[in-house]
Amino acid sequence: MQHSAKITTLFLDIGGVLLSNGWDRAARKEAARIFDLDIVExxxxxxxxxxxxxxGKLTLDDYLTRIVFYEHREFTRNDFKEFMYSRTTPYPEMxxxxxxLKEHYKLKIAIVNNEGRELNEYRIRTFGIDKFVDFFISSCFVHFRKPDADIWKMALDIALVRPEEVLYIEDRAMFIHVAEGLxxxxxxxxNYTKTLEKLKEWGLGLPPQ
Structure with missing residues (x-):
């Protein structure tokens, strides 16, 4: 199905779209095993x-004090942080x-994501996301989290675009539904292959090499 809307702007999630989720349930399970922590707690x-x-209302150190370092540990905060950072891998094709797409179609690119500041900045800078993104509407910066509709409203205001000009690429259906409500x-x-096909429906096919 071909869509008639003229897309000028992409809103993107990071985790699950451009990079792995990083500090997710699987990473916490692995951390519990490596650092001998009670996974339930x-x-x-x-x-x-x-x-x-x-x-954005706690630092990473504050967060770690609450979940790990509320009692003495045989490992350091830096040991644990290095493990957290190491969980991220890029999706180079995406x-x-x-x-x-940005270069060929002259698109604005905005990130709309939920992430704590230190992890967010590490992931953005380490994998070069800041090299091609125009706006970062990250929860840690704007103090709203998806699925709060205000985070998408703010993204529209900052990018100075109308909703119908935006295509939002996200791996969680509920967040898609909230954005569509706006x-x-x-x-x-x-996955990459399916997204490539769906983009063609919006007139955003991969440019010829």
């Missing part, structure tokens, strides 16, 4: 406080695709 403490960290076009990302 780690998960409970994480879920009680991670939203606050992602909203990064290259977005760079090509008139933003949604593309549910499953």
């Amino acid at each position: 780690l998960e409970e403490r994480h879920h009680l406080t991670f939203d606050t960290y992602e909203e 990064i290259d695709l977005i760079c090509q 008139g933003i076009n949604g593309l549910l990302h499953e």
